[in-house]
Amino acid sequence: MDFGERVVAAHDGRAASEPDAVTIERAVEQYLTHLVLERGLSANTARAYRVDLSAVAAFAENAGVVDIRDLELELLRDWLWQSSQDGLAKSTIARRTAAVRGLTEWARRSGMTEADAGLRLRSPKGDSRLPRVLTRQQVDSILESLSTLAATGDPVAIRNLAVVELLYASALRVSELTGLDLGSLDLDRLTVRVLGKGSKERVVPFGVPALRALTHYLAAARPRLHSEHSIALFLGARGARMSPRSVYQLVAGLLAEIPGSGPSGPHALRHTAATHLLDGGADLRAVQELLGHASLGTTQIYTHVSAERLKESYRSAHPRA
Numbered sequence: 001m002d003f004g005e006r007v008v009a010a011h012d013g014r015a016a017s018e019p020d021a022v023t024i025e026r027a028v029e030q031y032l033t034h035l036v037l038e039r040g041l042s043a044n045t046a047r048a049y050r051v052d053l054s055a056v057a058a059f060a061e062n063a064g065v066v067d068i069r070d071l072e073l074e075l076l077r078d079w080l081w082q083s084s085q086d087g088l089a090k091s092t093i094a095r096r097t098a099a100v101r102g103l104t105e106w107a108r109r110s111g112m113t114e115a116d117a118g119l120r121l122r123s124p125k126g127d128s129r130l131p132r133v134l135t136r137q138q139v140d141s142i143l144e145s146l147s148t149l150a151a152t153g154d155p156v157a158i159r160n161l162a163v164v165e166l167l168y169a170s171a172l173r174v175s176e177l178t179g180l181d182l183g184s185l186d187l188d189r190l191t192v193r194v195l196g197k198g199s200k201e202r203v204v205p206f207g208v209p210a211l212r213a214l215t216h217y218l219a220a221a222r223p224r225l226h227s228e229h230s231i232a233l234f235l236g237a238r239g240a241r242m243s244p245r246s247v248y249q250l251v252a253g254l255l256a257e258i259p260g261s262g263p264s265g266p267h268a269l270r271h272t273a274a275t276h277l278l279d280g281g282a283d284l285r286a287v288q289e290l291l292g293h294a295s296l297g298t299t300q301i302y303t304h305v306s307a308e309r310l311k312e313s314y315r316s317a318h319p320r321a
Contacts, residue, residue, distance in 0.1 A: 021067050021069065022067065022068045022112050023066050023068065024056070024057040024061070024065070024066065024067070024071060026068075027068040027103065027107055027112060028050070028057055028103065031053070031102070031103050031106050032049060032050055032053075034106065035049065035102075039198075040199040040200075041198070042175065042197050042198070042199075044175050045197070048095065048099075049099050052096045052099040052100070053099055053100065053103055055096070056076070056100050056103075059075075059079045059082065060075060063078075068107055068112050068113055069112070069114070071104065071113070071117045072117055073118070073119075073120060076100060076104075076117060076118055076121050079096075079100075080093055080097060080121070093123065094123040097121055097122070097123035100118050100121065101119075101121055103118070104116050104119070105118065105119070132264070132271060132272075133268075133272050134258065134268065134269075134272045136276065139168060139272060139276075141258075142164065142254050142255075142258075143164065143165065143168075143209075145254075146160055146161040146164055147161060150213075150216070153220070155220070155221035155222075155224040155225050156221075156225075158217050158220055158221035159217050159221050159225065159234060159235070159242075160250055161213045161216075161217070162210075162213040162214050162216070162217035162221075162234070163242075163247060163250065164250070164251070164254070164269070165206075165209055165210040165213040165214070166192070166206060166210050166213070167247075167251070167266055167269045167270070168269050169206035169207050169209070169210035170194075170205070170210070170273070170290070171204075171269075171270045171273035171274050171277075171290055171291055172192075172194060172270065173196070173197075173266075173267075173292075174244045174247050174248060174266040174267070175244055176194045176195065176196055177234070177247060177266070178232075178234065178241065178243060178244050178247060179194075179195055180194070180232070180233040180234065181232060182231055182232075182233055183231070185214065185233065187211060187214065187215065190205055190208075190210075190211055191204060192206060194292070196292035197294075198294075202289070204290055226239060227239030227240060247266050248265045248266060251264070251268070251269060252264045252265050255268060270291070274287055274291060277290070284296065
């Protein structure tokens with residue numbers, strides 16, 4: 001074998017040991033499938049990951065990088081820098097960082113790449129803003145206005161009261177609420193069985209006001225919204241399962257006239273319920289279980305909210321503040 005033949009043979013040997021070429025877009029699709037099927041990622045989280053990872057794939061393609069093996073740390077840093085220049089929030093950039101680091105780590109473990117390009121990628125520190133929390137008087141005002149509308153007998157108004165009562169009573173995520181079926185409710189025990197993040201099931205209690213609203217909805221409103229084949233608990237005006245977007249629009253409309261900054265969707269009611277529980281003396285671990293948080297650290301944000309509310313009350317009421 002002459003020198004040229006040995007070079008060709010050596011090249012062929014290296015090529016045989018290298019992973020097959022995979023585009024970044026294809027790697028993203030395979031990674032998302034892995035997350036959903038093997039790690040139980042929720043549909044909402046998968047959609048958020050798809051948006052972020054599609055963005056990095058498009059950025060890389062514009063830079064002439066298509067093969068996942070050619071993805072490098074500097075390109076990923078450039079992508080995050082461009083994200084900040086585009087005005088994206090630190091929390092969004094942090095989420096993008098986590099998404100792409102997950103992709104590159106999985107690609108290395110799967111044999112698509114020899115190295116983990118995102119291993120040393122660092123996310124920015126998140127903003128220290130606390131979640132929006134309503135006062136008890138504000139919650140009472142919202143529920144009173146919904147009760148007045150429900151008293152007219154309109155089925156949508158009756159449903160809306162039940163939706164908001166249950167959101168506040170049980171601190172559910174909007175996806176958990178809209179995913180409820182008729183069989184999820186136990187009206188005798190005042191509990192609801194919820195399928196949360198990571199397909200983890202938990203049983204959450206609710207109170208008597210929510211029970212009254214739900215009972216009224218099931219008896220007087222749902223039959224009028226009913227689609228013959230639907231097992232969903234909450235139905236839209238056309239009989240289909242109520243969507244997260246519909247719930248968001250409902251709650252955002254209710255909060256639009258209430259003073260305060262921060263998120264104005266259903267998550268504000270979740271934040272509010274958790275904070276009111278801690279204000280009332282509930283145990284932090286019990287609140288963690290109620291919210292379905294995997295980490296106690298996630299729940300502890302509400303202790304900071306309670307402390308801030310206490311300091312604000314002190315500053316506004318104490319003569320020596």
